[in-house]
């Protein structure tokens with residue numbers, strides 16, 4: 001198994017947002033495929049729980065509030081050389097357009113976009129990205145198909161998608177790849193938060209629109225593993241939409 005192109009043996013992978021949801025599951029799936037994982041987020045207790053669940057050894061926990069530029073650069077300077085980076089950290093804060101103000105705009109863009117740019121820049125500046133490394137950025141179906149109330153979330157994800165393509169272009173000569181994954185609804189704490197802002201009936205109606213049902217963290221994590229692995233070596237600058245068939249009806 002470890003000699004297939006789908007394996008991650010010998011690779012060191014940084015996963016942001018590793019304390020919860022898609023990031024947590026990505027860390028687990030990548031470790032199961034042989035990678036050494038650098039887990040980062042702010043919640044030490046949750047990160048420690050994830051660390052305990054990881055198969056294999058050599059994994060490391062690195063606390064970092066990505067909203068803090070100093071902490072981001074110090075993470076980049078202290079970390080080992082990387083073969084993969086998965087940007088999962090993010091938040092969702094829906095507001096109708098007429099409720100937006102500078103503070104609300106900044107909150108979403110800062111967590112979902114600026115942190116992605118700053119960490120990527122910091123890692124390249126610190127020369128921590130190995131040749132043939134792979135970046136995977138968690139965007140969202142909303143980046144291409146926004147929903148009411150999600151203007152800043154959609155804008156932040158569209159910005160991530162544009163940034164990802166530029167990283168892909170600038171680093172292709174070194175065999176470094178960058179791709180996005182854009183899931184529709186995935187059952188994580190973020191899903192539960194989104195559900196709180198909707199009536200049960202509205203949520204049930206939405207969920208019923210998915211021919212394959214809503215997603216689970218492992219569905220996304222396994223696609224991340226593929227994009228990190230040598231099996232995807234000819235894929236860069238793409239955006240993989242994962243929606244359980246949702247868009248087929250539109």
Ligand SMILES: NC(=O)c1ccc[n+]([C@@H]2O[C@H](COP(=O)([O-])OP(=O)(O)OC[C@H]3O[C@@H](n4cnc5c(N)ncnc54)[C@H](OP(=O)(O)O)[C@@H]3O)[C@@H](O)[C@H]2O)c1
Pocket residue numbers: 016017018019020021022023040041042043044046064065066067087088089090091111138139140141182183184185186187188189190191
């Ligand atoms: N769930 C969905 O339906 C869905 C759909 C499409 C796209 N996505 C995208 O997938 C990614 C993961 O979502 P999820 O559902 O797994 O979310 P989640 O369970 O709410 O996890 C969010 C993660 O982001 C981390 N985080 C947030 N702010 C941070 C900060 N300032 N510094 C460091 N870490 C920070 C959190 O860790 P700490 O609190 O410990 O810092 C947590 O680990 C997000 O980018 C999201 O936009 C999710």
